[in-house]
Amino acid sequence: EKGGFRSFMDKEIHDQPHAVADTLLGRTDAQGRLVLDEVRIDESVLRSVDKIVVIACGTAAYAGQVAKYAIEHWCRVPVEVELAHEFRYRDPVVNERTLVVAVSQSGETMDTLMAVRHAREQGAKVLAIVNTHGSTIPREADAVLYTHAGPEIAVASTKAFLAQITAAYLLGLYLAQLRGNMFADEVTAILDELRAMPDKIQQVLDRAGRVREIARWMADTQSVLFLGRHVGFPVAMEGALKLKELAYIHAEGFAAGELKHGPIALIEPGQPVFVIVPSPRGRDSLHSKVVSNIQEIRARGARTLVIAEDGDEAVRPFADEVFYVPKSPTLLAPLLAVVPLQVFACELATAKGLDVDQPRNLAKSVTVE
Ligand code: F6R
Helix, strand or coil, X not given: CCCCCCCHHHHHHHCHHHHHHHHHCCCECCCCCECCCCCCXXXXXXXXXXXXXXXXXXXXXXXXXXXXXXXXXXXXXXXXXXXXXXXXXXXXXXXXXXXXXXXXXXXXXXXXXXHHHHHHHXXXXXXXXXXXXXXXXXXXXXXXXXXXXXXXXXXXXXXHHHHHHHHHHHHHHHHHHHCCCCCHHHHHHHHHHHHCHHHHHHHHHHCCHXXXXXXXXXXXXXXXXXXXXXXXXXXHHHHHHHXXXXXXXXXXXXXXXXXXXXXXXXXXCCXXXXXXXXXXXXXXXXXXXXXXXXXXXXXXXXXXXXXXXXXXXXXXXXXXXXXXXXXXXXXXXXXXXXXXXXXXXXXXXXXXXXXXXXXXXXXXXXXXC
16 A cells, blocks of 8 residues: 555655645636635634634644745735644633634644634634544634645655645635735636646656665764755754654754854754755845855855755855755745655665654654643
């Protein structure tokens, strides 16, 4: 049932074009308008929402952090992302005008479930983004938007992450349409871009040979750092989490802008650093700032492993390796940039002889607080 792959994780990484495509499927009407019938919360309530709080744990929380950038940009509503286990214990400001979005692959994570209960007690509406049908969180939520990633067997999450970002983006576009922040044709244009992503994810997978090779060479590495900015920041955190979980290697994800505020002290000769570079076609100067970061750490001896968009030649002089991904709109780029990081962790752990499907000390669903 591993479909010829060495591990479920490898298979699930390769399932990702389908996970995204299937999550997009059947969510528009004959006119191509986005309809999310599952969002069974009164339209008047959704129009009056003045804050969105995403609660989740681990990888699902990183998906929420990515979605924050898109939803705030599209809907002009403040979005907070909070780890479910922290949310409940800090007396959060949540009321009838708060939309709480609980993100969970399993739908059984106890921390997330308890946060859902707490939010509903405060009068908030709760929408769950969940992969597993018939699980507990959707039963307790006001509505559920299912991700269609298919069963995720490997303990570490991969395809669910891409599906969660996709579903959260559908929600963001739906709210933007409903609340009048975006015209129908703007929503359609972004949906078209989203529909183009599965092919691009496939291209990233097709090009992954080099990242596998490097991962095998790096099997003895003690520590890897990950830098990203804007939507690339949660991607960096997710890359680090995958490496910790699968390969038991110390790894940290940082916001690239934070480098000079501390983490740059960690850079010594030979330190491998992945850098997720934003598109040079982006509106502001983020690209050049991240390129400067690469230059700074390279000057201190870091081994720079760069993920950049096709055609981005500016990164080359400072990169020990460049993994190019197809061009995409900035907000959608995480669906591509994370893939080489997943492949890297999976391949490195496999090279170390570890069981990537069942890393030590971890369980697929964490049903205790
Ligand atoms: C990471 C991982 C965990 C889960 C987290 C939430 O690879 O698997 O961090 O993402 O435990 O689980 P769900 O999404 O089932 O609530």
